[in-house]
Each structure stands twice: as structure tokens, then as C-alpha cells.
Amino acid sequence: MKAALTLEALSVGNPGGPAILSALSFEVRPGEVVALLGANGCGKTTLLRSIAGLVPALSGGVRLLGQAAPRGAVARAEAGLALAFQNPDDQLFGATVGEDVATGPLHQGLAPGEVRARVDEALAATGLTHLAGRSIEALSFGEKKRACLAGVLAMHPAVLLLDEPTAGLDPVGERETAGLLRRLAREREVALLVSTHATDEVPFFADRVAILGEGRLLAFGSPADVFRDAALLARARLRAPAVAELWAHLAPFLPGLGAAPPLTVAEAASRLLPLLVPSHQEVHP
Numbered sequence: 627m628k629a630a631l632t633l634e635a636l637s638v639g640n641p642g643g644p645a646i647l648s649a650l651s652f653e654v655r656p657g658e659v660v661a662l663l664g665a666n667g668c669g670k671t672t673l674l675r676s677i678a679g680l681v682p683a684l685s686g687g688v689r690l691l692g693q694a695a696p697r698g699a700v701a702r703a704e705a706g707l708a709l710a711f712q713n714p715d716d717q718l719f720g721a722t723v724g725e726d727v728a729t730g731p732l733h734q735g736l737a738p739g740e741v742r743a744r745v746d747e748a749l750a751a752t753g754l755t756h757l758a759g760r761s762i763e764a765l766s767f768g769e770k771k772r773a774c775l776a777g778v779l780a781m782h783p784a785v786l787l788l789d790e791p792t793a794g795l796d797p798v799g800e801r802e803t804a805g806l807l808r809r810l811a812r813e814r815e816v817a818l819l820v821s822t823h824a825t826d827e828v829p830f831f832a833d834r835v836a837i838l839g840e841g842r843l844l845a846f847g848s849p850a851d852v853f854r855d856a857a858l859l860a861r862a863r864l865r866a867p868a869v870a871e872l873w874a875h876l877a878p879f880l881p882g883l884g885a886a887p888p889l890t891v892a893e894a895a896s897r898l899l900p901l902l903v904p905s906h907q908e909v910h911p
């Protein structure tokens with residue numbers, strides 16, 4: 627399958643400054659979610675802004691849907707790419723939530739009925755329908771983050787870049803957003819590149835993980851591969867999901883657990899129950 631987004635030896639930094647990340651090469655396929663992980667200040671936002679065309683690359687290239695990406699943010703948006711900003715105040719300009727979410731579809735030149743349908747759909751997906759008429763200034767931080775997500779969803783992009791979409795969300799909202807990202811990828815074939823510090827959610831939404839650190843791409847692989855590499859995580863100032871850390875503490879004393887830790891509570895439960903309750907499999911086949 628042709629990649630939706632391809633980075634070719636891309637080096638990025640702030641205008642006039644040195645490279646923050648050098649020679650990054652990886653791709654995101656249609657229907658795939660790639661999580662972008664790395665410590666504070668490693669360059670996740672800089673990378674996403676550069677891919678979106680807001681900051682020129684220092685060297686290397688970006689391909690969108692198989693073509694060299696056009697220059698500049700507007701041309702890249704027209705080519706099917708959207709970025710939801712880390713700081714909602716950088717993105718939200720409409721008077722009300724509904725007006726703000728309509729901005730993208732209106733710029734796309736859609737008919738009024740289609741714009742309304744896109745807005746309704748995006749607000750429902752992000753749990754904001756009841757706030758459609760509320761002024762942007764009156765929103766809580768978490769509501770603003772959801773409004774940012776709704777705004778990019780309404781544009782129906784082929785490639786969606788999300789900068790910490792779950793930051794500031796309540797725990798249920800965090801899990802709901804993880805599910806929404808999964809569905810977007812599966813049902814609409816969107817390619818998603820998502821920067822996040824929500825380590826415990828990554829196994830729920832990401833197919834592959836890009837680990838950034840030391841000014842470069844340290845690793846690119848499945849959540850199982852990267853989260854089971856303790857040396858890699860230490861180098862990148864990251865940790866595995868909490869349930870995998872618990873497993874690592876227990877495994878030396880309970881050989882039956884096996885070495886490869888689970889990444890979700892559900893996976894841990896299904897592996898622990900037969901050990902702790904031998905009759906479990908007969909009772910609950």
C-alpha cells in the first residue's frame with residue numbers, strides 16, 4: 627500500500643536556529659496511527675509544524691499521498707493534510723464552537739448543507755454537540771482541546787497530525803479520544819501522526835511508535851517492540867505503560883508470567899487469571 631505521509635531524511639529546527647531533529651525517515655500508511663514519543667523539548671511540535679508547512683524544513687523532504695508535498699501550510703492543507711495544534715489558543719478563532727469547527731469546511735468551498743453535516747458529525751465525535759453555541763472564550767481547557775480536534779476532523783483530511791490531543795482531557799475523555807483515533811484510521815483510512823505523553827493510551831490507539839531523542843529518530847516499531855526495550859526507553863526519557871512496569875517487577879518472582887509484558891490491563895488480566903484462578907478457563911471459557 628502506498629504511504630500517505632513519507633518523511634525523507636527530514637531535518638527540522640526553528641528559523642535561524644540549529645537542527646533540532648536530523649535525517650528523520652519513516653512513513654505513515656493510510657488507516658494507520660503512528661504515535662510520536664519523546665521527552666519534553668525533543669522536537670515533536672517542531673516536527674509536526676514543519677510537516678504541516680508552517681516552518682520550512684532545513685533539509686530533506688515530505689511526500690503526501692505519493693507526491694512531493696507542496697510548499698507552505700495552505701497548499702499542504704489543500705492537498706489533504708491537517709494539524710491540530712498543541713495549544714488550543716493558537717488554533718481557535720471562531721466566536722462559537724460551531725462557527726470555529728465550520729471554518730475549515732467553509733474554506734474548502736463546501737455547500738452550506740455539507741458544512742452543517744460536517745460540523746454536526748465532528749461535534750458528535752468529540753462529545754461537543756451540547757457546546758455548539760458556546761463562545762470559545764468560555765470553554766474549559768479540555769473543551770478547547772476537543773474543539774481543536776473537531777475542527778480538523780470536519781475537514782476530512784487524508785493525513786492528520788495531532789499535537790498532544792489528549793493533554794488536559796479527563797481520564798474518560800482520554801480513553802474516548804484514543805478510541806476515536808483508532809476508528810478514524812480504521813473506518814476512514816486516515817493516516818494519523820500523533821504526538822503524546824499519554825503512555826498508557828498508546829497501545830490502545832497506535833499501530834507503530836516513533837521514538838525521538840538525541841536529535842534523531844531512535845526507534846520506529848510496534849508498541850510491543852519499543853515498550854519492551856528498557857535501554858531505549860531510558861535513553862529517550864520514556865517509560866512503558868504502568869501495567870508493563872508492574873509485570874517487570876513481578877516476573878522475576880513468578881516465572882509463569884513469561885518475559886514479554888502485557889501493555890494493557892485487559893491483556894494482563896487475561897494472562898493472569900488462569901495463573902491465579904486455575905479453574906478460570908473452565909468457568910469462563
Ligand SMILES: Nc1ncnc2c1ncn2[C@@H]1O[C@H](COP(=O)(O)OP(=O)(O)OP(=O)(O)O)[C@@H](O)[C@H]1O
Nearest residue numbers: 640643646664665666667668669670671672673712
Ligand atoms: N520559537 C522558538 N525559538 C527557539 N527555540 C524554540 C522555539 N520554539 C521551540 N524552541 C525550542 O525547540 C526545542 C523543541 O521544542 P518542541 O516544542 O518541538 O518540543 P516538544 O518535543 O514538542 O516538547 P513538549 O513535549 O514539551 O511539548 C525546545 O528546546 C524548545 O525550547
